[in-house]
Amino acid sequence: MLILLLTGCASTASLTQISAFGTGTSSIAENSKKAFELIDSSTIDRNMYDVAADTSLYPKDETFEGLFKGTELKKQLQLRLTVLEKLGSYAKALEKLATADFRKDVDAASTDLYGALSGVESHIKWTLIS
Numbered sequence: 001m002l003i004l005l006l007t008g009c010a011s012t013a014s015l016t017q018i019s020a021f022g023t024g025t026s027s028i029a030e031n032s033k034k035a036f037e038l039i040d041s042s043t044i045d046r047n048m049y050d051v052a053a054d055t056s057l058y059p060k061d062e063t064f065e066g067l068f069k070g071t072e073l074k075k076q077l078q079l080r081l082t083v084l085e086k087l088g089s090y091a092k093a094l095e096k097l098a099t100a101d102f103r104k105d106v107d108a109a110s111t112d113l114y115g116a117l118s119g120v121e122s123h124i125k126w127t128l129i130s
Helices: 002-053 071-099 103-129
Strands: none
Touching: 002 071, 071 103
C-alpha cells in the first residue's frame, strides 16, 4: 500500500513539474519574441533621438531602420522568431497534456503535442538546409 501511495505521489509531482516547465517555456518564448521586437523598435527610436539632438544631422533612410537591417539579419531574426513560436507551441501542448484529466482531453493534448513537435522538427530541418 505504501509503494502504491508513493508511486501515485511521484507521478502527480512529475505532472506538476511538466506543467510548470510548459508554462515557463511558453512564457519565455513569448517574452523573447517581444524582446526582439522591442530591441528593433528601440533602435529606430534611438536613431530618431540622435537626429533630433544634433542639429548637424538629418534624417536618412538608415534613421528608420531597426537593429536587424539587411536581408541576412532580417532572415536570422525571422528564423529565431519562428523557432520561438514553435517552442512556445510545444510548451503549451506539453502543459495541456500534463494537466489533462480525461481521455478525450489527453487525446486532444497528445494531438497538439505531436503537431508542435512536427513543426519544430520540420523547421529545424529547413533551417539546417538553408
